[in-house]
Amino acid sequence: MPEGNTILRLARAHNRDLAGRRVAVSAAQKRFAKEAERLDGRVFERAEARGKHLFHHWRGGPIVHVHLGRFGDFYRRDPPPPPPRPSVRMRLATRDATWDLIGPPTCEFVTKEECAAILARLGPDPLSARPDAERVFERLRRTDAPIAHALLDQRILSGVGNIFRAEALFVDGIHPLRPASSLTPGELGRLWATVRRMMRRSVAQRRTFTIEPADRPPGRRQSGARSFYVYQEEQCLRCGGRIRSFPLSGRTMYACETCQPRPSGRTAARLKRSAGSR
DNA sequence: CGATTATGATTAA
DNA sequence: TAATCCTAATCGC
Numbered sequence: 001m002p003e004g005n006t007i008l009r010l011a012r013a014h015n016r017d018l019a020g021r022r023v024a025v026s027a028a029q030k031r032f033a034k035e036a037e038r039l040d041g042r043v044f045e046r047a048e049a050r051g052k053h054l055f056h057h058w059r060g061g062p063i064v065h066v067h068l069g070r071f072g073d074f075y076r077r078d079p080p081p082p083p084p085r086p087s088v089r090m091r092l093a094t095r096d097a098t099w100d101l102i103g104p105p106t107c108e109f110v111t112k113e114e115c116a117a118i119l120a121r122l123g124p125d126p127l128s129a130r131p132d133a134e135r136v137f138e139r140l141r142r143t144d145a146p147i148a149h150a151l152l153d154q155r156i157l158s159g160v161g162n163i164f165r166a167e168a169l170f171v172d173g174i175h176p177l178r179p180a181s182s183l184t185p186g187e188l189g190r191l192w193a194t195v196r197r198m199m200r201r202s203v204a205q206r207r208t209f210t211i212e213p214a215d216r217p218p219g220r221r222q223s224g225a226r227s228f229y230v231y232q233e234e235q236c237l238r239c240g241g242r243i244r245s246f247p248l249s250g251r252t253m254y255a256c257e258t259c260q261p262r263p264s265g266r267t268a269a270r271l272k273r274s275a276g277s278r
Numbered sequence: 279c280g281a282t283t284a285t286g287a288t289t290a291a
Numbered sequence: 292t293a294a295t296c297c298t299a300a301t302c303g304c
Contacts, residue, residue: 001285052286069286069290071298087298103298105287161285208285231285251286 002068004051004159005202008127010074011049013204015055017076017097018044028088035109036090037112038062044092051122051158055115062089065110065118080166088175122158126196127203131157137188140180147183148176149249151195160195165271166254168194168212175262176248176255182263211237 002010023044028038043059051093057066066072075204081098084091091103101107110118124131139156140147150156151165160168169176171194174187202208209227215237217223230236233243236256245254 003285005283067286069297070284071286075296090299105296152286163285187304252284 001070001073003161003164003199003208004049004054004125004127005164005199005208007052007054007068007159008203011054012054014044014047014092014099016076017099018092019046020044024091025169026084026091028084028086028091031147032089032107033111035064037238039064049208050119050128051125051154052161053118053122055110055257061098063112063115065106065108065115066104068120069103069105073102075100075102096235097247105204123156125158126192127159127199131196132214133189133192136192137185140183140188143180145180145244146177147174147180148247148253150180150251157195158198162251163208163210163228164195164198166231167229168198168257170254170260171198171210171212173260175257175260177262181260201256254270 002018015042018089021044022041023039024041025036025039027033037227039058039062042062045057045059048055048057052067054066054068056066058064068074077098077100079096081091081093081100083103084100087102088100089104089107092099092101123134124133134156140150143153145153148165148169151160151168152162158210165178172187172191174183174191198212200208202210207227210231211226211229226233226237229238231254232245233254235241236243236259239256239258241256241258243254243256245252246268
């Protein structure tokens with residue numbers, strides 16, 4: 001259940017547990033058995049996260065490319081680890097920690113060149129140190145598709161998934177169906193900042209959680225607290241109105257159409273004029 | 279027990 | 292657009 005924040009968090013955890021260490025590698029499924037055998041006992045050099053892609057670099061050359069899709073996940077087991085479930089694609093074990101990879105559509109060896117090719121087709125990652133925001137804006141300016149669709153396009157920017165697209169657009173009060181090209185420079189700048197802020201915060205947190213401090217109810221924080229503004233919610237946290245959900249780019253989109261007005265023809269024209277006159 | 283749903287993405291037609 | 296890959300939890304019968 002991963003967007004870029006989860007992948008980055010996993011990469012960091014793998015580096016903490018595995019980097020520089022000799023690792024026992026195994027697989028409960030046949031389809032990774034050969035690869036596991038080849039890796040078994042090698043030294044894990046480092047994990048690298050880009051967008052929703054994860055790479056494991058091993059001493060001696062092999063690179064493992066993992067993409068978790070919608071269902072894939074890594075589970076950390078304390079010693080002694082339980083016997084692997086039949087669905088374990090790849091198990092990475094040291095004396096101190098065991099990582100089980102379950103359900104990824106992609107877990108494969110790649111060459112350095114293939115690795116570079118994967119990275120080359122990804123847009124800037126809002127979680128990287130100095131992402132090229134201008135490149136993202138430039139792409140969005142010439143995209144007629146709805147902004148909520150464009151945010152999922154990994155060639156434009158990488159790492160945003162269905163939760164962050166809905167949550168960021170809500171926070172900035174932008175209707176998901178507005179063409180990406182209709183956003184003003186100010187809106188683009190704020191949206192990018194919101195995405196970075198939300199995702200960055202969600203790397204540090206144990207679970208994905210987008211509600212900003214200013215919107216959190218006062219008092220103690222409790223584990224059962226609401227996590228999202230609109231994603232899979234019924235009622236808007238800010239105005240109390242009903243959250244609408246509808247399919248968009250093959251996924252379920254959520255929005256509060258009071259807090260995220262769809263500009264009328266007139267408003268849209270005014271926005272466009274002010275965008276052009278800057 | 280089957281249907282449904284879930285933070286994704288590629289390939290074929 | 293449709294079919295495909297991948298797993299687990301939940302709900303209704």
